[in-house]
Amino acid sequence: MSLSSPNNKLLGIHHAAIICSDYEVSKHFYTEVLGLKVIAENYRAARDSYKLDLELPNGNQIELFSFQGCPERPSYPEARGLRHLAFVIESVEEFADHLVASGVAVEPIRVDEYTGKKYTFFSDPDGLPLELYEYN
Template sequence: MLNGIHHAAIICSDYKVSKNFYTAVLGLEIVAENYRAERDSYKLDLKLPDGTQIELFSFPNSPSRPSYPEALGLRHLAFVVNSVEDAVEHLTSNGVSFEPIRVDEYTGKTYTFFSDPDGLPLELYGQ
């Protein structure tokens, strides 16, 4: 029935900062960018190499939400990478902080967590 994940939607607090983070730092490709004057809101469609997309929204006065990995709801967004170590090295040079790299006890794959500018928990997961 389900064929995959098309997109994940993220609401950010500072559109310019988050746009830079997801495009210049993480390297996602811009598919479309629209400003919706009636909502005073941007919608930025971003694409990963496999076609999966992230919709980045800005809304004025959005309420805060707990974003800790153990909070109820969506736990985190994980990105697959060829090498966790190489990705961490690149992103660290762009000011991104990480938790220590760990090994998944079930798959033997390496992974680590970091946060976007609003504290959304993100993960790098090795192939």
């Protein structure tokens, strides 16, 4: 099959994988605060690690892993590699208010100079930079 074949095109992002330092704290954050649906939760005894599969309403997924002794993120957020994970949302203001009410620090809402869309940043329990980005 050639690379130009219509059957060999990227169709979207299936999942993002996140490694956390405290599994129960991060599980609560992603399921209760962000409201993601649990698809599957597995404990892998050989690795002494959990893998939690979470689903967003559009079918995209997040895999939440717990590994012992993993290094911290080197800087915020300009470390080489994945800069942040952005969630599309209808109302940045409403969800930001929900996050604040849940005890999550949220940066002031900004407007993207190129698209005119509202966005803001917040962090998960391990300091992973997350973004809310306006859909409409």
